[in-house]
Amino acid sequence: MNFLDIVKLRQSVRSYAEYPVEHEKIEKCLEAARFAPSADNSQPWKFIVVDDDELRNKVAKETFNSIVPFNRFTLTAPVLIVVVTEKENFVTKFAGAIKKTQFNLVGLGIAVEHFCLQAVEEKLGTCILGWFNKKGVKKALNIPKNEDVDVVIALGYPKTETIREKKRKKIEDIRAYNKYF
Template sequence: MPYVDFLAIAQARYSLRRYDPRPVPREVLERCLEAARLAPSACNGQPWRFFVADREPMRGRLAEAAFGGPYRMNSFAAKAPVLVVVVSTPLPWTARIGQFIGGVPFAPCDAAVATEHLILQGASEGVGSCWLGFFNFKAVGSLLNLPGDLRPLFMVAMGYPPEGLGVPERVRRPAEEVWTFLQE
């Protein structure tokens, strides 16, 4: 089975902070969400929900709740045609036991993997994005009327890049600082 060149997608993807105003078609968003749904998770717990605002007035209300006051540094995201709120849901008991024993917070880790699937599928479709971890969690949770066991973790701003915007140069640490092959 042939696959798309994943490394090329990873190399081309960057945090987009300016958006063309045209909408992202629902079928494109659904493929991105399907990629997220298929992500692996501890004990197959799938501790995530994705709330998508791609139409007014909800998209504007979500942007207003998320990016006011001290969160204005991310107000560029209010211009994105799509805002996605990634919410953590409770883990199954097997994953909670593993989390307790190992001390690793599985739910946010799993939700992060699913979010990256969403973002990379978007990149493969020509949709840019910016992963946001700094927004008004409380106001967003309130707007979405989330029960106490659900918690916003991340937001993703999505949309098409403006005409003529190229991939910016990115600085990455050299490979020898990032990975090590273990020897006997």
């Protein structure tokens, strides 16, 4: 499989088979994330693998509520990856203030996508979650107050191998050479 094939196969998976994910496959995904670039090589991320059933259910329950119920599928994901965002170092904080960019979040996004693309290679499905109760997740995992959690990744074997049709803009609508559209 070439890289573009992997990119095209990646999709948000919300229905998982009931069997566990091998730690070797999780480690490969983490290794891919570890090699993601980041501003000032700050590597502002930590990944907490939550595969203990009781703890996973506790974290999963922090991803939805009665008002926003759409993440209930996390209860069926065999693994949740909680991505901790470290505070910016001096260089990235200073540069970010000037450029009005949170460079730690840019790097985090790249690392998360590296993780998810490697998951495709491992025949695993993922769903990147940005909607969850941060305080509840931090409490469940004893994450220090000075650290932040911006992403949770649901991980497991997809219940179905169906690849949904992607609705994307045409290349002509997103690309221009040497001038703005």
